[in-house]
Amino acid sequence: MQKTQTNVVTTLRQMILEEELAAGTRLAEIPTAEKLGVSRTPVRIAFRALEQEGLLTKLPGRGYEVRSVSVAEIIGAVEVRGVLEGLAARQAAENGLSDAHKSELQALLDLGDEILAGDELNEAELERYQQMNKRFHDIVIEAAHNPAIQAALSRNEHLPFASSSALAFDKKQMSKETKRFEFAHQQHHHVFYAMINGLGSRAEGIMREHANATLGYINNPRNTDELTVISERDRTRN
Amino acid sequence: MQKTQTNVVTTLRQMILEEELAAGTRLAEIPTAEKLGVSRTPVRIAFRALEQEGLLTKLPGRGYEVRSVSVAEIIGAVEVRGVLEGLAARQAAENGLSDAHKSELQALLDLGDEILAGDELNEAELERYQQMNKRFHDIVIEAAHNPAIQAALSRNEHLPFASSSALAFDKKQMSKETKRFEFAHQQHHHVFYAMINGLGSRAEGIMREHANATLGYINNPRNTDELTVISERDRTRN
DNA sequence: GGGTGTGATATTGGATCCAATATTATGCGT
DNA sequence: ACGCATAATATTGGATCCAATATCACACCC
CATH class of the missing domain: 1.20.120.530 (GntR ligand-binding domain-like)
Structure with a gap:
C-alpha cells in the first residue's frame, strides 16, 4: 500500500504547527496533492480531519485556509x-x-x-x-x-x-x-x-x-x- | 451533484441514535454503501466522522462497529x-x-x-x-x-x-x-x-x-x- | 490430532475519472 | 465607463478501479 492518509494528516499538521504553512495560507486539494506527491483522496480526508482539529477553515468554493489563531x-x-x-x-x-x-x-x-x-x-x-x-x-x-x-x-x-x-x-x-x-x-x-x-x-x-x-x-x-x-x-x- | 456525504453522515448517525443500528452491529464500507445506494467514498468519510464523534469504533481489518456506550x-x-x-x-x-x-x-x-x-x-x-x-x-x-x-x-x-x-x-x-x-x-x-x-x-x-x-x-x-x-x-x- | 502454513476472502487505502457548483473573469450592451 | 450576463476556470463531491493487507478457513504435514 502507498503512503497512508494518516501520514498526510501528520505531515500537513506538522507543516502548519511549524509555520511552514503560515496562517492565512490558502490550500486547495489538487495543488496540495501534487506538492505532496499523493492523490486527492488522502488530502481530502486530511483537510477534513484538520478542519475538525480547528487548524483549517473551509472557504466554501475556494478551498481551505490555515486558520489564524488569536x-x-x-x-x-x-x-x-x-x-x-x-x-x-x-x-x-x-x-x-x-x-x-x-x-x-x-x-x-x-x-x-x-x-x-x-x-x-x-x-x-x-x-x-x-x-x-x-x-x-x-x-x-x-x-x-x-x-x-x-x-x-x-x-x-x-x-x-x-x-x-x-x-x-x-x-x-x-x-x-x-x-x-x-x-x-x-x-x-x-x-x-x-x-x-x-x-x-x-x-x-x-x-x-x-x-x-x-x-x-x-x-x-x-x-x-x-x-x-x-x-x-x-x-x-x- | 449527487447526495452529499454530509447526508450520509446524518443518515447513519440518525440510524445509530434511533437504534435502527443496534450497538455492536458490525459495519463495512461496501455493504453499507450498497444499502444506502451510494458509493464507498461518502461512506468512508462518514465512518471516519462518526468514529470521531465516538459513535463507531474501528476494528482494524474487520470494519467498524456501532459502539455500545455504558x-x-x-x-x-x-x-x-x-x-x-x-x-x-x-x-x-x-x-x-x-x-x-x-x-x-x-x-x-x-x-x-x-x-x-x-x-x-x-x-x-x-x-x-x-x-x-x-x-x-x-x-x-x-x-x-x-x-x-x-x-x-x-x-x-x-x-x-x-x-x-x-x-x-x-x-x-x-x-x-x-x-x-x-x-x-x-x-x-x-x-x-x-x-x-x-x-x-x-x-x-x-x-x-x-x-x-x-x-x-x-x-x-x-x-x-x-x-x-x-x-x-x-x-x-x- | 494438533499446529503451522498457505490460499481465499473480506476489507480498507489510494488513484483516477466524471459530474456539479461556485467563483471569477471577460465581453457585450447600454 | 459601468453593469449585467455569459463563459471559463477552479474546486469540491461522488463513483469506480486497482493495490495492499489483514483475517480466516482449510488442508497438509508432523
Missing part, C-alpha cells in the same frame, strides 16, 4: 483545558490512584525536582521538563477513567500551539521562565498530595489553576509580571 | 458537559450579556414558565420544553465567546444520547419527570440572574450542577429518588 482564542483553549484537567484530577482523586499511577507520578515529581535543582534551565533540561510535564498530565487524565475527557481534549490538543509566535518562551529571560517552572512544579506536588488523599475538590482547584501555568505563557505586554497567571479577565472581548 | 460513560460525558457549560456561564457573566441575548433568554424563561404552568407535561409540551432548553444552553455557550468550548462540546454532542434505553424518560411516571423539569427550570432562572449581575462563580456553579439535571436522567436503580442529581460518586469504577 491570542484570545488560545487563552480560551487554555481555560477549557483547565476545567477539563481539573475535572480529571477530581475524578482521579475520587476513584483513587492505582499503585502503578502513584509510583509513576512520584517518579515524575522526583525527576522534575532533579531537573529544576540547578540554576537555570538549558535547552536539554527544558525538553526533559516538558516531557515529564506532559506525562504527568496524561496520567492524571488516564486516572480519571473518563473517556469523555480525552475526547473533549482531543480537539484542543494542537490548537494552543498553532500560534507559536504568541506562545514562544522568552529564551532571553530564561531565569524568569525557570522560576515559573518551579512554581508550576510545586503545583504538581500539591495536586499529587490531594489526589492520593482523596481530596477531589482541592485536586480540581489546583489543577484548574495549574493548567494556565504549564501550557505556556502568553507573550503579552499585559502579562509580564512575575508568576502572573493568565486570568479570564485578560481575554480581549470580541 | 451508563458510566454517559455519566462521564454529562460531567464533562457540566464543567464546560459551567465555564461558559462564567465567561458569559464576566463578558456581560448582549441585549439581544438578555431578551432572548428572558423570553425563553417566560416560555418555560408557561409550558410548566399546567399540571403534567404531555408529549407536545415535552417537545417544546426540550427545544426551549436546548436554545437556552446554546445561548449561554454563544455568550461565552469562547470557540474552544464549542469545539470541546462537539465530540460530546451525540454521545449522551447514544444509549436511549439508558436515558429514556420514564413516561409512565410523567408527574415525577415534570417535577424535575420544574426544578431544572428554576436553575435556568438562577443562572440567568447570576449572568446578568456579573456573578461568574455563581453562574458557573449553578450551571455545572444543572447540566446533570437537563441532559436526561439515568434509568438506574440506584438513582430513582425524587430530584436526585447524578453525582460523580455514582459512577461505576472500571
